[in-house]
Amino acid sequence: QQQVKQSPQSLIVQKGGIPIINCAYENTAFDYFPWYQQFPGKGPALLIAIRPDVSEKKEGRFTISFNKSAKQFSLHIMDSQPGDSATYFCAAVSTLLNAGGTSYGKLTFGQGTILTVHP
Amino acid sequence: DGGITQSPKYLFRKEGQNVTLSCEQNLNHDAMYWYRQDPGQGLRLIYYSQIVNDFQKGDIAEGYSVSREKKESFPLTVTSAQKNPTAFYLCASTVAGGPTYEQYFGPGTRLTVT
Numbered sequence: 001q002q003q004v005k006q007s008p009q010s011l012i013v014q015k016g017g018i019p020i021i022n023c024a025y026e027n028t029a030f031d032y033f034p035w036y037q038q039f040p041g042k043g044p045a046l047l048i049a050i051r052p053d054v055s056e057k058k059e060g061r062f063t064i065s066f067n068k069s070a071k072q073f074s075l076h077i078m079d080s081q082p083g084d085s086a087t088y089f090c091a092a093v094s095t096l097l098n099a100g101g102t103s104y105g106k107l108t109f110g111q112g113t114i115l116t117v118h119p
Numbered sequence: 120d121g122g123i124t125q126s127p128k129y130l131f132r133k134e135g136q137n138v139t140l141s142c143e144q145n146l147n148h149d150a151m152y153w154y155r156q157d158p159g160q161g162l163r164l165i166y167y168s169q170i171v172n173d174f175q176k177g178d179i180a181e182g183y184s185v186s187r188e189k190k191e192s193f194p195l196t197v198t199s200a201q202k203n204p205t206a207f208y209l210c211a212s213t214v215a216g217g218p219t220y221e222q223y224f225g226p227g228t229r230l231t232v233t
Contacts, residue, residue: 009159034220043123043209043224044162089161093220104150104169105213105220109161 003027004092006110013080014118021075021113023090030092032105033066035075038087038112047088048075080117088113122146123225125210130230132204140195140228142210149214151193152222155179156207165208168193197230204232 006023013019023033034049050057050064050073057064061078077084090110095103123144132138142151150169154162164177168187182201187193197204207229211222 004161006161032220041226043211043226045224046221049220091220102169104167106164106167107162107220107222109163111159111161 003108004090004110006090006113008113009111010114010116012116012118015081017080017117019077019080019084019115019117021088021090021115022072023074023110024070024072025092026071027092027094027108028071029094030108031095032093033064033073034091034093034107035062035064036089036091036109038089040086044089077115080115082117082119085115085117088115123210123212123223125208125225125228127228128226130228132230132232134232135199136232137196137198138204138230138232140197140208140210140230142193142195142225143191144193144210144212144223144225145191146212146214146223147190148212148223149190150212151187152211152213153177153183153185153193153195154209154211156209156227162209165195197232204230206230 004025011019035047036044037047038044048059048062050066063076066073089112091107093105126141152167153165156162163179165183166185168174184196209227210225213222
């Protein structure tokens with residue numbers, strides 16, 4: 001059961017273009033929505049994250065747009081560069097309690113989008 | 120240099136053999152996680168551990184086992200019971216009380232079983 005659905009699977013843009021990656025979720029218990037960036041042969045790294053009470057968050061050239069009623073969020077990359085070529089994962093965090101009463105976050109990832117930015 | 124190390128980078132095994140993947144962190148993080156990455160499926164949680172000597176199954180724990188004897192170490196054993204073990208395995212960690220969405224990942228181990 002895929003709780004976070006991501007599209008498209010792959011995306012090709014020219015340098016300077018604005019790639020948009022979309023994600024949709026069903027579980028309303030998710031309380032954080034991060035995006036991770038992964039270069040080939042490396043582990044993912046946190047790029048940007050948003051809380052569900054905010055509709056937009058911008059960090060540099062990366063912007064998350066969040067639509068709580070539609071249960072959708074998206075990543076926009078402004079003025080994309082060849083160095084942005086990577087796989088991007090959206091994720092959703094649910095906060096759970098362990099047996100000892102300590103809270104922890106569980107990440108549920110989307111399927112990933114392979115972005116290629118041509119020079 | 121603080122970070123997460125996974126070794127080896129590439130691992131080859133014959134079908135029917137158990138294999139253990141190493142994950143070490145010097146970030147003083149309490150929680151550690153193991154994920155499996157397959158093309159088109161994203162990352163799926165295998166096991167996680169919040170404290171030493173305690174760990175919990177994730178979404179796809181069947182055929183895997185873990186131990187957490189030290190805070191710095193969280194090795195994953197892929198057993199012969201895992202039906203399709205060939206994959207890219209990622210270890211991650213987070214600090215207790217920090218942003219739960221901010222997981223730090225190691226460079227991964229690519230396991231090929233033939």
